[in-house]
Amino acid sequence: MNRRSTKRLLAGAAAVGLAVAALSGCSASSGDSGDGKVTLTWWHNGNQDPLKGLWEDVAAEFEEANPNVTVEVTGYQNEDLQKTLIPNALRSNDPPDLFQAWGGGELKDQVAAGYVKDISDDVTDELDAIGPTVSGWQIDGATYALPFSYGIEGFWYNKDLFAQAGITAPPTTLDELNDDVAKLKSAGIVPISVGAGDKWPAAHWWYNFALKDCSPETLTKAQSTHDFSDSCFTTAGEDLETFLETEPFNEGFLATPAQQGAGSSAGLLASGKVAMELMGHWEPGVIGGLTDDKKVPEFLGWFNFPGIEGAAGDPTAALGGGDGFACSQQAPPECVELLKYIMSPDVQKRFGESGAGIPTVADAADSVVDPNLQMVLEGKQNASYVQLWLDTAYGATVGGAMNDGIVNLFAGKGSPKDIVTGMQDAAATE
Amino acid sequence: MTLTRTETVGSAVSAGPTPAGRSARPSRARRRKHLEIALFVGPATIVYVGFVLVPVVLAAVYSLYKWNGFGPLTDFNFPDNYIRALTDPVFVGAIGHNLFIVVLSLVIQGPVAIGLALLLNRRMRGRTLLRVVIFIPYVLSEVIAGLSWKLLLQPDGPFDAFLSAIGLGGMSKLWLADSDVVLWTMFWILTWKYIGFAIILFLAGLQGVPEELSEAAAIDGASWWQIQRHITIPLLGPTIRIWAFLSIIGSLQLFDMIWVVTGGGPAGATATMATYMVQFGFQRNQLGFGSAVAVILFIVSLIFALVYQRFVLRRDLAGSLTQGVG
Numbered sequence: 099m100n101r102r103s104t105k106r107l108l109a110g111a112a113a114v115g116l117a118v119a120a121l122s123g124c125s126a127s128s129g130d131s132g133d134g135k136v137t138l139t140w141w142h143n144g145n146q147d148p149l150k151g152l153w154e155d156v157a158a159e160f161e162e163a164n165p166n167v168t169v170e171v172t173g174y175q176n177e178d179l180q181k182t183l184i185p186n187a188l189r190s191n192d193p194p195d196l197f198q199a200w201g202g203g204e205l206k207d208q209v210a211a212g213y214v215k216d217i218s219d220d221v222t223d224e225l226d227a228i229g230p231t232v233s234g235w236q237i238d239g240a241t242y243a244l245p246f247s248y249g250i251e252g253f254w255y256n257k258d259l260f261a262q263a264g265i266t267a268p269p270t271t272l273d274e275l276n277d278d279v280a281k282l283k284s285a286g287i288v289p290i291s292v293g294a295g296d297k298w299p300a301a302h303w304w305y306n307f308a309l310k311d312c313s314p315e316t317l318t319k320a321q322s323t324h325d326f327s328d329s330c331f332t333t334a335g336e337d338l339e340t341f342l343e344t345e346p347f348n349e350g351f352l353a354t355p356a357q358q359g360a361g362s363s364a365g366l367l368a369s370g371k372v373a374m375e376l377m378g379h380w381e382p383g384v385i386g387g388l389t390d391d392k393k394v395p396e397f398l399g400w401f402n403f404p405g406i407e408g409a410a411g412d413p414t415a416a417l418g419g420g421d422g423f424a425c426s427q428q429a430p431p432e433c434v435e436l437l438k439y440i441m442s443p444d445v446q447k448r449f450g451e452s453g454a455g456i457p458t459v460a461d462a463a464d465s466v467v468d469p470n471l472q473m474v475l476e477g478k479q480n481a482s483y484v485q486l487w488l489d490t491a492y493g494a495t496v497g498g499a500m501n502d503g504i505v506n507l508f509a510g511k512g513s514p515k516d517i518v519t520g521m522q523d524a525a526a527t528e
Numbered sequence: 529m530t531l532t533r534t535e536t537v538g539s540a541v542s543a544g545p546t547p548a549g550r551s552a553r554p555s556r557a558r559r560r561k562h563l564e565i566a567l568f569v570g571p572a573t574i575v576y577v578g579f580v581l582v583p584v585v586l587a588a589v590y591s592l593y594k595w596n597g598f599g600p601l602t603d604f605n606f607p608d609n610y611i612r613a614l615t616d617p618v619f620v621g622a623i624g625h626n627l628f629i630v631v632l633s634l635v636i637q638g639p640v641a642i643g644l645a646l647l648l649n650r651r652m653r654g655r656t657l658l659r660v661v662i663f664i665p666y667v668l669s670e671v672i673a674g675l676s677w678k679l680l681l682q683p684d685g686p687f688d689a690f691l692s693a694i695g696l697g698g699m700s701k702l703w704l705a706d707s708d709v710v711l712w713t714m715f716w717i718l719t720w721k722y723i724g725f726a727i728i729l730f731l732a733g734l735q736g737v738p739e740e741l742s743e744a745a746a747i748d749g750a751s752w753w754q755i756q757r758h759i760t761i762p763l764l765g766p767t768i769r770i771w772a773f774l775s776i777i778g779s780l781q782l783f784d785m786i787w788v789v790t791g792g793g794p795a796g797a798t799a800t801m802a803t804y805m806v807q808f809g810f811q812r813n814q815l816g817f818g819s820a821v822a823v824i825l826f827i828v829s830l831i832f833a834l835v836y837q838r839f840v841l842r843r844d845l846a847g848s849l850t851q852g853v854g
Binding site: 181182185186188189207208210211212213294295296297348349350351352353354359361493494495497498499502505506508509511524527 | 594596597598599612618679682683684685702704705706707710790791793794795796797807808810811812813814817
């Protein structure tokens with residue numbers, strides 16, 4: 099009996115050892131396994147159709163054209179992916195091969211740490227096709243990711259509700275916007291939804307006020323120096339404060355999520371409960387996933403954030419951003435091939451046709467058949483200056499402090515000055 | 529490292545399977561015993577060291593640096609991270625929110641749970657069903673429960689509809705969006721979620737209260753209330769003290785339910801030390817600062833745990849910690 103129990107113990111120890119070995123082997127989940135078989139992991143933010151389905155199709159097509167390659171494609175909620183999943187995967191040195199890249203300060207940090215593959219020499223044709231839009235994904239002249247979608251932000255509004263409130267044309271100045279808010283309220287319609295529970299949708303209001311209050315030169319300088327001492331940044335907060343006093347937003351907006359469910363700010367617009375929402379070019383895609391028939395409602399219209407009379411900012415300026423894909427440093431060469439396939443005119447056209455966004459490749463521009471996205475495209479073409487999302491441009495540290503300060507203002511805590519102070523303080527901790 | 533006659537578990541493990549350098553020949557049985565201890569304790573020790581001790585030490589190291597998580601640690605800045613955390617009104621507010629939950633848990637959850645446990649300990653129809661119903665929330669996943677409440681508490685959502693259906697529509701509030709209300713809302717959700725656990729603990733404790741004592745008291749003419757007050761609850765003391773310990777530690781480290789329902793918002797009104805840590809450490813890429821917050825949270829919990837064990841749990845734990853084996 100003694101010997102048997104010893105044997106059992108040894109067997110148990112061996113099992114534990116095997117388990118430990120198996121666990122430690124987990125990190126080598128991707129890449130070439132030696133027999134020519136390659137597994138690519140691909141993380142993107144298309145967690146809802148049509149984008150989710152499109153990327154799944156693209157992955158399957160790539161697998162078919164490259165029988166040795168398996169593509170594990172997963173769509174995650176955008177902010178989880180950007181703020182948590184990708185940074186953690188990069189830090190733990192087990193990143194996905196192909197992953198979403200939003201450009202700006204964030205990509206700069208990732209490149210500085212050596213996590214992202216320099217693809218400049220592999221994608222020369224694609225660079226020509228995309229044009230200057232790619233600059234947000236280039237650092238010191240080298241390309242680290244390619245944007246497959248680029249668009250600008252504006253008001254998505256319900257034409258029917260506007261007509262019901264007696265509004266004949268979308269506002270072009272801040273005064274007109276205020277008038278329209280008043281008209282909507284007197285018609286018993288909630289004017290605007292904002293998903294302040296997610297912070298950034300509220301923050302975008304301040305970005306747009308800053309965009310229309312600050313000159314392009316000031317904004318460009320602030321982006322590179324993180325110096326926000328120009329008084330226009332405080333003015334932006336004051337203008338926002340004045341606007342908030344008109345109480346234009348949906349009830350309980352401080353806890354409203356942006357995109358999840360019928361009670362989200364997008365859901366409220368989709369179901370006709372509010373008249374408009376300030377949101378990026380992805381809004382039709384999100385709304386399409388929140389309606390009963392899974393279609394983008396007919397009543398949707400778009401206009402750019404109106405200019406402010408007498409302010410230094412360019413009234414046609416637009417706030418925008420895009421979605422790109424980058425390959426991690428240790429990704430196999432097939433990753434770049436998959437990226438090139440995603441950027442091919444064929445896939446880009448299908449992306450444009452899906453209505454999920456505005457493709458960046460020139461040949462695919464006329465594939466945008468969605469009338470709403472055509473308006474965004476037109477707005478972008480009319481904009482003399484396009485500013486990258488401020489939180490993306492300033493990086494996570496300053497961007498996070500900025501967004502918190504703005505949400506505090508929405509909650510009636512803190513002042514316009516506090517937003518700028520918070521940004522300066524955060525910049526000092528970098 | 530000669531082993532003394534009274535070998536403790538710890539030294540046996542560190543000595544490895546073959547204790548070398550001993551003059552006396554160890555008996556076969558003793559060697560086998562060491563091997564068994566090493567094999568049984570080994571896996572748990574590896575996991576504990578790898579996933580608890582090492583991360584704690586690493587966090588303490590990271591907290592001394594300005595570090596965004598990318599690249600090597602170069603920018604030593606102690607004690608800036610700690611000063612920054614302790615002077616940030618949002619973090620100080622977060623500590624206040626943790627203490628708010630601690631105090632309310634002890635003052636409200638405890639008595640309610642004891643009362644319900646006493647009721648459920650009486651013989652009555654449907655007792656098992658009631659026990660199960662009260663325990664269900666505790667079994668649900670935090671995320672599922674949190675999302676359900678988030679949906680229920682939306683403006684004009686099901687909960688408000690329920691209130692107006694029973695004629696209390698005027699009591700509707702912006703449960704999650706009003707910074708004066710939201711912490712109470714969170715406390716309600718936490719109570720709903722965890723009171724089942726407290727009740728089960730107390731019910732288990734009540735089974736250890738000898739029935740003879742209450743019978744004797746009843747024969748002497750004590751009422752049900754008097755029996756509970758003077759016999760049952762004092763004898764439930766050890767259970768109450770353990771529950772309070774678990775409740776306080778849980779409240780200090782509160783994270784998941786808050787994160788799912790409010791994310792610490794609106795405007796930091798429900799931020800706790802743990803949500804603050806995640807927000808700054810991970811979402812803002814300041815892992816050094818986030819680690820400093822983690823260390824502060826660890827120290828607060830550790831000091832509390834040690835003090836509580838020393839002064840409150842001392843009698844309960846006496847005799848339960850063995851001095852050594854063999």
